[in-house]
Amino acid sequence: MRKIIIAIDGFSACGKSTTAKEAAKALGYRYIDSGAMYRAVTYYFLEHHVALANPKEVAKALSEIKITFNINAKGVSETFLNASNVEKKIRKMRISENVSQVSAIKEVRVAMVDQQRKLGKERGIVMDGRDIGTVVFPDAELKIFLTADILVRAFRRQQELLEKNEMVEFDAIVANLKKRDEIDSTRAESPLVKASEAIEIDTTNVTIDEQVDELLRLTFSSMLTSSKN
Numbered sequence: 001m002r003k004i005i006i007a008i009d010g011f012s013a014c015g016k017s018t019t020a021k022e023a024a025k026a027l028g029y030r031y032i033d034s035g036a037m038y039r040a041v042t043y044y045f046l047e048h049h050v051a052l053a054n055p056k057e058v059a060k061a062l063s064e065i066k067i068t069f070n071i072n073a074k075g076v077s078e079t080f081l082n083a084s085n086v087e088k089k090i091r092k093m094r095i096s097e098n099v100s101q102v103s104a105i106k107e108v109r110v111a112m113v114d115q116q117r118k119l120g121k122e123r124g125i126v127m128d129g130r131d132i133g134t135v136v137f138p139d140a141e142l143k144i145f146l147t148a149d150i151l152v153r154a155f156r157r158q159q160e161l162l163e164k165n166e167m168v169e170f171d172a173i174v175a176n177l178k179k180r181d182e183i184d185s186t187r188a189e190s191p192l193v194k195a196s197e198a199i200e201i202d203t204t205n206v207t208i209d210e211q212v213d214e215l216l217r218l219t220f221s222s223m224l225t226s227s228k229n
């Protein structure tokens with residue numbers, strides 16, 4: 001059957017990556033976490049003290065960055081920055097606190113979108129992010145927009161951080177999510193908006209298994225439609 005592109009967008013901590021990862025595994029598709037790319041850029045900018053308001057510094061730093069993904073021994077995709085594994089570092093709260101400012105920079109977006117399109121050239125990909133269905137792959141066969149209650153999202157994020165031995169107060173997580181929602185959806189460059197043809201799924205009261213099942217059901221129906229066309 002013809003391979004398709006599945007674009008999953010939505011606010012932070014709505015379950016995008018977990019759902020996308022599981023669905024990609026079931027389909028034998030490649031999974032790309034586009035947020036990880038913006039997190040890796042943010043990590044590099046912080047480490048190298050790049051002045052975000054200085055376009056020359058930003059352009060120079062971007063020319064020095066190469067982001068790749070490798071599958072580890074457990075079959076999990078990990079993010080590499082200039083051949084060094086940064087998967088754990090980019091999930092820290094320090095990165096979450098700065099990533100929305102970095103990802104609002106036009107030059108950063110142009111560079112990342114270019115790489116993301118190359119990764120999707122062969123189709124057979126599930127990519128999650130904020131602008132995947134609207135900007136990166138406007139021709140994606142299936143577009144999903146995930147939402148969830150802010151408190152449920154904060155709880156999920158806190159659990160994820162705890163699993164990585166980082167204890168962050170619940171209120172600080174709620175504040176961070178709200179701030180990022182605000183920046184991500186009001187920025188001038190590719191703000192987070194639901195693509196008109198995207199299917200909205202509210203994950204507040206559903207389990208991961210139910211989310212994945214729903215996504216797979218929608219995927220097979222999109223595959224059938226696109227094979228007929």
Ligand code: DC
Pocket residue numbers: 012013034035036038039099100103104128129130131132180184
């Ligand atoms: O999915 P995430 O929370 O790891 O994403 C981190 C940040 O990256 C998010 O706050 C906004 C930005 N981002 C973006 O601007 N565009 C994307 N396609 C993916 C993420």
